[in-house]
Amino acid sequence: MLDLSQYLPILLFLGVALALSGAFVVLPMLASRLTGSHQPTPEKLSEYECGFPAFEDSRSQFDVRFYLVAILFIIFDLEAAFIFPWAVSVFGIGWSAWIAMMIFIGELALGLAYAWKKGALDWE
Template sequence: MASVAANYLPILLFLVVALGISGAFVVLPMIAARFTGADKPNPDKLAEYECGFPAFEDSRAQFDVRFYLVAILFIVFDIEAAFLFPWAVSVFSIGWVAWGAMMLFIVELALGLAYAWKKGALEWE
């Protein structure tokens, strides 16, 4: 029974260290802000510094849904590239079944692209 518990000791140690480090990343900046005075806002600290002038409208404005569709399509094809490159390196050693599976995957993605194109997800006005 002691050997089973000893096998889980590295996992427990990893979790304790991870929680300690993540807790330090949360707590230490707050403590440093208290000592340096960074937590006391004033008008100069709250002024616009990136563009130099106040925003024209509310910063919580809604985005068009097509923005999200394009972002999702980008992620899908980025994942395709992540799968395609390692497969292309090892295609000759993994056999015809893997080749057929990747061709099915590429056809599925092409059908998805054709569907998105037909629905107008790639059109921008």
């Protein structure tokens, strides 16, 4: 027969996680209602990021090149995240780790050269 008491810690953990996540959502909303910060004023509705009113629709489309540059940044940022632990332990791992990382860097260099040739990095 199946003993369901083994699942009690998991259910308790799930209950505490749901209660805390609900509290993190509900409590700030209640605090804003009680303190009156939910009532908009002209000062609260003013521009605060750039200091001047928006001159275009906020739902306008971005150029595809913006997304290409962002994706390339993420790829090379992840490359740095993979290279750092490798560099710390490369002498203990041996030549196979060095060769594998050179293949990895070579693939990324080929990808960068391809993106550069296609004009993904050109900004007008």
